Amino acid sequence: MTTPLLSCRRLTRRFGGVVALDGLDLEVEAASVLGLIGPNGSGKTTFFNVVTGLFPANAGEIRFAGAPITSLRPQAVHRAGIARTFQRSRLCLPLSIFDNLMVGNHQHLDHRLWFNLVRRQVLRRQIEENYRAARELLHIFDPPLADRMMEPAARIPMIDRRRVEVCRALISRPKLLLLDEPSAGMTHEETLRLMDDILEVQQKLGGLTIILIEHEMSVIERVTRRCVVLNYGRKIAEGAYAEVSRDPEVREAYLGLE
Amino acid sequence: MSASVIAQYVMNGAMLGMMYALVAVGFTLFFGVLDIIQFSHGDVVAAGAFAGLAAWTLLTAAGVAAPAVLLLAVVLSAIAVTALLGAVVARFIVLPVKGAPQLNVLLVTLMAGTVLRECLRLFYPGGSQPKLFPALLPTSGWDIGGFHLRFDNVILLVSGALLIAGTHLIITRSRLGLAIRAVAQDEETARTMGIDFRRVVLVTFALGSALAAFAGVIDGLYYNEVFFGMGLLLGVIGFAAAILGGLGNLYGAIVGGFLFAALQTIGAVALPFASAYKDVFAFGVVILLMAIRPTGLIGERASERV
Amino acid sequence: MRSRAIAALFTALVTAYAWLLLRAESQGAIAALILVGIAAGILAMRTQLLRPVARSLGSNERFAQGLAFAAVVVIALALRDDDFALLLLTRVLIVIVACLGLNVQFGYAGVVNFAGASFFGVGGYTAAVLASSARLPHLLVLLAGGVTAALAGTVLLLPILRTRGHYAALITIAFALLFRTFLEVNDALGGPQGLKLGEMRIGPLRFNDPISAGPFEGSFYLRYIAVALVLVALAFAVVQRLDRSWVGVALDTVRLDEIAAASFGMDIARWKIAAFTVGNFIIGVAGALSAFMIGFIAPNNYSFAESLIFVSILLLGGIGSAWGLSLATAIVILLPEKFQIIQEYRFLMFAALVVLTLLFRPVGLVPRPLRRLVGPPLS
Numbered sequence: 001m002t003t004p005l006l007s008c009r010r011l012t013r014r015f016g017g018v019v020a021l022d023g024l025d026l027e028v029e030a031a032s033v034l035g036l037i038g039p040n041g042s043g044k045t046t047f048f049n050v051v052t053g054l055f056p057a058n059a060g061e062i063r064f065a066g067a068p069i070t071s072l073r074p075q076a077v078h079r080a081g082i083a084r085t086f087q088r089s090r091l092c093l094p095l096s097i098f099d100n101l102m103v104g105n106h107q108h109l110d111h112r113l114w115f116n117l118v119r120r121q122v123l124r125r126q127i128e129e130n131y132r133a134a135r136e137l138l139h140i141f142d143p144p145l146a147d148r149m150m151e152p153a154a155r156i157p158m159i160d161r162r163r164v165e166v167c168r169a170l171i172s173r174p175k176l177l178l179l180d181e182p183s184a185g186m187t188h189e190e191t192l193r194l195m196d197d198i199l200e201v202q203q204k205l206g207g208l209t210i211i212l213i214e215h216e217m218s219v220i221e222r223v224t225r226r227c228v229v230l231n232y233g234r235k236i237a238e239g240a241y242a243e244v245s246r247d248p249e250v251r252e253a254y255l256g257l258e
Numbered sequence: 259m260s261a262s263v264i265a266q267y268v269m270n271g272a273m274l275g276m277m278y279a280l281v282a283v284g285f286t287l288f289f290g291v292l293d294i295i296q297f298s299h300g301d302v303v304a305a306g307a308f309a310g311l312a313a314w315t316l317l318t319a320a321g322v323a324a325p326a327v328l329l330l331a332v333v334l335s336a337i338a339v340t341a342l343l344g345a346v347v348a349r350f351i352v353l354p355v356k357g358a359p360q361l362n363v364l365l366v367t368l369m370a371g372t373v374l375r376e377c378l379r380l381f382y383p384g385g386s387q388p389k390l391f392p393a394l395l396p397t398s399g400w401d402i403g404g405f406h407l408r409f410d411n412v413i414l415l416v417s418g419a420l421l422i423a424g425t426h427l428i429i430t431r432s433r434l435g436l437a438i439r440a441v442a443q444d445e446e447t448a449r450t451m452g453i454d455f456r457r458v459v460l461v462t463f464a465l466g467s468a469l470a471a472f473a474g475v476i477d478g479l480y481y482n483e484v485f486f487g488m489g490l491l492l493g494v495i496g497f498a499a500a501i502l503g504g505l506g507n508l509y510g511a512i513v514g515g516f517l518f519a520a521l522q523t524i525g526a527v528a529l530p531f532a533s534a535y536k537d538v539f540a541f542g543v544v545i546l547l548m549a550i551r552p553t554g555l556i557g558e559r560a561s562e563r564v
Numbered sequence: 565m566r567s568r569a570i571a572a573l574f575t576a577l578v579t580a581y582a583w584l585l586l587r588a589e590s591q592g593a594i595a596a597l598i599l600v601g602i603a604a605g606i607l608a609m610r611t612q613l614l615r616p617v618a619r620s621l622g623s624n625e626r627f628a629q630g631l632a633f634a635a636v637v638v639i640a641l642a643l644r645d646d647d648f649a650l651l652l653l654t655r656v657l658i659v660i661v662a663c664l665g666l667n668v669q670f671g672y673a674g675v676v677n678f679a680g681a682s683f684f685g686v687g688g689y690t691a692a693v694l695a696s697s698a699r700l701p702h703l704l705v706l707l708a709g710g711v712t713a714a715l716a717g718t719v720l721l722l723p724i725l726r727t728r729g730h731y732a733a734l735i736t737i738a739f740a741l742l743f744r745t746f747l748e749v750n751d752a753l754g755g756p757q758g759l760k761l762g763e764m765r766i767g768p769l770r771f772n773d774p775i776s777a778g779p780f781e782g783s784f785y786l787r788y789i790a791v792a793l794v795l796v797a798l799a800f801a802v803v804q805r806l807d808r809s810w811v812g813v814a815l816d817t818v819r820l821d822e823i824a825a826a827s828f829g830m831d832i833a834r835w836k837i838a839a840f841t842v843g844n845f846i847i848g849v850a851g852a853l854s855a856f857m858i859g860f861i862a863p864n865n866y867s868f869a870e871s872l873i874f875v876s877i878l879l880l881g882g883i884g885s886a887w888g889l890s891l892a893t894a895i896v897i898l899l900p901e902k903f904q905i906i907q908e909y910r911f912l913m914f915a916a917l918v919v920l921t922l923l924f925r926p927v928g929l930v931p932r933p934l935r936r937l938v939g940p941p942l943s
Binding site for chain 3: 544
């Protein structure tokens with residue numbers, strides 16, 4: 001068995017008296033798609049926030065590509081090769097779509113003050129190269145959208161914002177992509193299309209690993225081989241969707257809520 | 259240093275602390291219900307002091323001389339004016355920009371405060387100069403080992419404490435307080451519980467501002483002087499005190515107010531500066547405290563590490 | 565070509581108007597001019613008459629800047645012997661520079677600064693002290709004004725970086741109040757009376773001598789205008805280049821969404837420091853030149869109320885908009901100086917105007933345009 005790309009051991013995070021993550025053990029194989037499911041408030045998004053360093057873990061360890069990243073700040077986690085989307089869209093709405101994509105590529109851009117002020121010709125070439133690359137990526141998701149890169153993000157519909165957000169996470173060519181409920185605010189068909197596009201990019205990049213938080217079980221069933229079910233911050237089941245969906249504890253966790 | 263001098267400093271500090279606490283409680287109440295900072299709060303305080311002064315001027319001109327009547331008029335008019343101003347600010351300045359970027363709320367209240375301040379300076383007769391505030395309380399007192407404990411100071415301190423206790427009772431015991439706490443917890447839930455959100459906000463602003471009116475009157479009575487810019491200083495320090503105690507925390511605001519006054523008083527005694535630098539020192543402390551404890555002394559909310 | 569002609573015609577009209585306003589003396593004439601200006605502004609907004617002008621100017625920035633530059637030169641030469649008008653014009657230019665600096669902090673990085681006038685004052689006092697005690701070339705003194713202002717800002721960096729939004733506002737307000745009080749009680753810096761400065765000199769050029777070259781005679785202010793104009797051009801170039809680069813994208817992201825910024829590797833502290841320091845440097849240089857021009861500085865010039873005027877300019881013009889703040893500076897500085905009746909009421913008036921702007925038109929007079937790093941100009 002190969003070493004996993006991401007592995008968490010006994011990961012714990014508390015908010016005041018609430019234990020959002022409770023000694024979670026979790027592993028993700030490289031180049032796989034892992035589904036992360038569970039009822040509302042079961043700790044899925046908190047898991048993303050702790051992995052990406054937005055909230056420090058209270059206990060436990062996170063290893064990524066063989067190195068510990070537990071106490072790294074969000075910036076360092078991103079540089080290590082992890083990118084994410086957010087449950088509620090976090091695009092910079094007044095900025096153009098292109099600007100938003102370049103936010104995702106920040107670590108590869110030359111942002112020294114002096115360079116940006118004085119070396120305008122070189123900067124222009126950098127901008128044009130990045131423009132072509134961004135266009136190519138966006139084209140996979142939606143060709144018409146690729147022609148609208150200079151429009152403000154505020155002007156495009158929700159589904160396109162989701163696409164831009166996914167592209168913003170992909171453009172830096174991360175090793176691990178964390179998708180936090182990409183279907184929120186989208187129809188079933190739109191979600192499936194978005195996932196197909198993501199998988200297409202995964203094929204092209206070869207080796208991209210994805211963790212997907214999703215409430216639409218049909219999406220999970222279709223795109224993941226393995227999934228982990230959380231409840232109250234703990235892992236209650238793990239395996240192929242067909243298996244875990246039959247698990248009595250999982251059924252109870254979901255039914256108990258509805 | 260003799261005991262009587264120390265007692266004098268303690269008295270000074272207690273008086274300052276009472277004013278700061280009264281202002282800070284307002285900041286914390288507003289933050290509680292709306293998650294915003296009402297930057298014009300300090301200027302509402304000043305307006306209250308001037309309203310009190312105006313009432314005194316009018317009544318003495320009309321021949322009223324009974325100190326009790328005058329005092330009552332001063333306090334009541336200060337409270338009425340600030341409560342009204344607070345509600346007006348909430349209704350026409352704060353609520354319309356609710357949901358706009360935080361920066362806009364900050365700017366619009368700050369500028370509204372400037373409007374208020376400038377109105378005092380320009381339209382109150384002789385308002386551009388410091389105005390004499392009448393001594394309405396008995397200035398006699400007890401002599402305790404060389405320290406003169408004045409009645410007026412004792413009265414101001416006691417009534418300030420009573421006001422704060424009263425506010426505490428309103429917040430924790432009354433239906434209104436329940437509504438305020440519900441809105442502070444979660445606006446949406448409060449709405450679904452049938453609480454009139456708008457009304458609660460307006461009443462909270464009126465209440466918090468009325469408390470500040472008292473701070474303004476104390477300021478006037480204690481220093482025998484009011485100034486159109488006084489709200490700026492009280493507002494900045496009151497806000498700093500509220501932060502120090504943890505915004506949204508009523509007790510914290512009170513503790514923060516007295517703590518700040520203590521720091522200022524000790525600084526004035528212990529540091530070798532001339533007293534001219536006392537305001538420089540006070541603002542320096544504000545900046546320093548923000549650097550050391552940006553989220554206050556009491557409690558720290560979990561926030562993202564960026 | 566046609567759109568350029570329209571833009572040039574528009575600029576000529578504005579130039580003529582500014583010239584008329586600057587040289588008018590009777591209060592009646594000034595009131596009439598102001599009314600005409602307001603009416604024209606409202607008309608232009610209602611009928612969208614300015615659309616083609618905006619499109620033309622927006623699509624060709626260089627051309628627009630050239631026109632504006634030429635307009636200032638023409639006005640300055642037309643008013644060459646009117647000391648007061650030239651003083652006002654210089655003041656407008658200097659405040660534009662300061663507000664461009666404030667714009668980097670406020671408009672781009674979202675670092676609030678309610679002590680703009682204080683950093684302007686740091687520059688001014690630096691100039692006063694250095695000009696009287698050191699034998700430094702005066703151009704270097706201007707630079708030194710900027711450097712000291714930037715250094716003074718570092719005092720506030722730690723608290724500002726550790727806090728957000730409202731708290732940072734409180735810190736700068738406290739600094740503004742502290743600075744003014746400090747100046748008043750500190751005897752070494754002249755106390756409430758302030759300090760005097762000698763005239764500015766660059767090489768053999770003595771700035772306060774009247775100008776006479778052959779048949780041309782003009783006020784000594786023309787030299788200060790020339791320096792101020794150069795500073796405006798430099799500040800404009802710096803600010804706009806920063807905006808239209810990777811730096812601009814990073815600063816905007818830090819302002820709009822710190823969580824997203826951090827998640828994509830942006831060092832929030834680094835960008836805030838950069839914006840705050842660059843901004844204060846620009847403000848400080850402007851403050852130094854202002855001190856030279858007036859020849860006398862006092863704590864009163866650097867009060868919290870003045871800081872609020874700077875902030876008002878940004879908000880009225882349109883936060884983040886370089887052209888907007890230039891227009892707003894002209895309005896905010898010239899109006900009370902020319903129309904004396906409102907002089908006393910200016911703080912009240914502009915504060916009220918800002919409240920109305922924030923309530924009803926938060927994008928300001930000239931909204932900040934979308935950044936377009938690539939592609940054809942806005943259609």
